[in-house]
Amino acid sequence: MIDYNKYVGLPWAEKGVSWNGVNCWGLIRLFYEYELKIILPDYHNEYEKAVSKNTCKILRREADKNFIKVSRAQPHDVILFREGLLPQHVALVINNSRMLNINKDQTSTIERYTDSEWKNNLVSFYRFKNLA
Secondary structure, three states: OOOHHHHOOOEEOOOOEEOOEEOHHHHHHHHHHHHHOOOOOOOOOOOOOOOOHHHHHHHHHHHHHHEEEEOOOOOOOEEEEEEOOEEEEEEEEOOOOEEEEOOOOOEOEEEEOOOHHHHOOEEEEEEEHHHO
8 A cells, every 4th residue: 555645744845856856757667666666767957947847748758658648547557737828737637636746836735636726727637558
């Protein structure tokens, strides 16, 4: 049984991919590494800031390479959200309504992706190909 709470309260860090601090992709990467024993790329050398057009390109490339788009979420899927007009934020599905998430300059939390602020910006769900 996975204890998702050990991922709650992690600090935000630009390009963060460790227990000392994470960004949204870093949180997913950390979870996959420690819970699923899957090493995902960190991409921290490929972008200047987490919120940028380049981030969108990286996320799309990762989705095409290692993930498949799915219509129904299950635990450990990745959710892609729009921030503004661009799909550039990701979170991790815990169950049919909750996600593990971190926003810039905040700590990681468990939130409901079914709440209107998230649901209205949800682009799609992605499942790691080896878990499909």
